[in-house]
Amino acid sequence: MPLTDIKIRQAKPADKPIKLADTAGLYLEVKPSGSKLWRYRYRIAGRENLFAIGEYPQVSLADARKARDDARELIRQGRHPAHARQTERTRQINANALTFKAIAEEWIEKKRSRWAPYYLMQVERGMKKDIYPRIGRLPIRSVTAADVLAILDRATKRGAEVVALNLRQWCSQVFRYAVATLRADHDPASALRGAVIRPPVNHSRPMDRDEIAAFLRKLQGFGGHRTTVIALRLLLLTFVRTIEMRKAEWTEVDLAAAEWRIPPEKMKMRRLHIVPLSTQAVALLTELKGITGAGRWLFPNHRRPHDVMSATTVNHALMSLGFASATVTAHDFRATASTRLHEMGLRSDFIELQLAHVERNRVRAAYNHADHLAERAAMMQTWGDWLDAVAADNPSARNAKG
Template identity: 60%
Template sequence: MPLTDAKIRNTKPGPKPAKLADGGGLYLEVRPTGAKLWRYRYRIAGKENLFAIGEYPSIALAEARAEHGKARALVKQGVHPSHNRQAERLSNQAASANTFEAVAKEWISKKSPRWTAYYSRQVTRFMQSDVFPYVGKLPIRSVTSAHLLEIVRRIEGRGAETVALLVRQWSSAIFRYAVATLRADGDPAAALKGAIHRPKVEHHKPLSRSEIVTFLEAVDKYGGYRTTVIALRLMLLTFVRTVELRKGEWSEFNLQDAEWRIPAERMKMREPHIVPLSEQAVVLLRELQTYTGGRGLLFPNYRNPKECMTATTLNRALERMGFNGKGSIGFSAHGFRATASTLLNEMGYRSDVIERQLAHSERNKVRASYNHAEYMEERRSMMQDWADFLEDPMRNKGKSTGVTTRARRPG
């Protein structure tokens, strides 16, 4: 006769274990200690086996019957219920170990050696602040498109559309890595492509000729550190990326040969880069040597000399001079590159020479195989002509500048 809850509750422990049968091999064992244990007796290959379902009342009668039904189905397939439970436990443990955060950090560690330090910090920071708090602890297989959509919408809602796009791209890469390492079945982030509106790219504003004049006058009157003034002038003369100048080291410079060799690890394209130095740039660097020449860095941080000048130092100086910030023309330190590119093109220099000096990526792989000294003589001439031009940006306005023939476009 099948068991009832009342019969189970009213059965008292005796001096010996007692078995209350429910049918189909399922029974409740009542021990002298008062423990009541669900058991399922079955046979596979003619051998009797016992499967421990759990303890009453943690597992009620209805639950015990449901588990019994699952176990009987496994037995019919020749599978031991205990073996299946062990496999499920191991699977759950693996899922718990393979959380989204764990796989993401593994992906970052694999990829970061090929990234710049800045990019590595960027990926880590945004994943930690915008993604891990919401899905980091979930098994990666249980993270859905809906989870990720909520995350990127939240980021977009605070006005950071570019960050939202990056987070979707990084998440997609993490899922692809998880699929490749057999820890995910698909990429739910792929379904979100197009869900975030890509903001219009705002290119860095260049200075016009007249604004260069105003800028140089403002630099001369700037009351901040002299090293900051030198940094601003060198940015205009060399038009390197801000980080390349800020992290510059004296060991990279040969002032005798008027040359600066930036190592590959500090370049955006991961290739070494040569900057020919004009006479004016060498003069500034020799002055800078009197301030920081005894240290490794050109521009050490005043608060922590072992670190370089912060990324905001130059923009803060531009803000104080009225070139950046509210009500200004919106010129940032990155705009020096746009300024040089725009005016050098106007002045008739070959675009290949300008692009090589800007260390831009070469899309043509055959051309990209050329070394970093490509067009060096033309670049040296152009950099000196550029420095000379900056001494009087308004001269010959709208006319041929008379630049060195080797550096100009043919014809």
């Protein structure tokens, strides 16, 4: 007669194990200790075998019968249910080891040598800050589009839409890598294209003469760190990118030769870039050497001396000077130099070389890092002198438009 839950609950242990039969080979074994264990007796190739299903009440009567029926299907295929369960358990253990984080780190390692240091830093920071805390420990096959969307939503809510777009792209690339290496079946992040609306691009805007004069006046009275003042002045004088300024090392600067050689791995275009230094820039760097010259970096982090100046320091300083981020940003210094130098009649080739822009014309792209260095040095000195004249409100500065 089939078992019932009442009969199972009322079963009492004895000095020896008691077997309570259900149907089709399933029975409950009541141990002297009081534990009640589900067992299924079956035959394969004429030999009797026993399959341990689990313990009551953790495994209910209905669950035990289902497990028996599943086992019977395996037996029809000539497979022992215990072997199948062990195979599935091993598969699950292996799947659990293939977490999103483990595969993402493997993907990053393969890409590391091809990426610029700044981009590598962006990817690793996005993973550690936004992605790993949410899905890093999950088996990659179990991560859903909803999981990724939650990550994107968190970034969007803090106003970081561009970050959210990057996070989706990086997640998608990790999933595609996992698919290509047979450790995932699909890319759930691909379904989220369009989930984040890209904000309008804020193009750099050149400062006019009055804005430059106001900036230089306010900078003289800036109450922050002197190194921050020097960084702002040098950005305007050299019009390098902020990341190139922040990561500058003293081994790259030759004050005697009035040159700053930025190695390829620090440049956006991965090419050596030479910055001729005007007398104004040399004077500032000489002062800076007396402050930070004993260390590695021109602009070390005030809180973490072994690291470089924070990416937000320059823009925060501009805001402290009264320039809202929508009005003037550090990148505007490059646009300012380009526009004003073109207005002064300087050759476009020299300006573009000094900005380290990509040259799309194959003939002109043959320039190497030292091309027209003397002319570029003269241009940089012209720029430094013009800025001095603006700061002094010298009428000669007005010969340039703007």
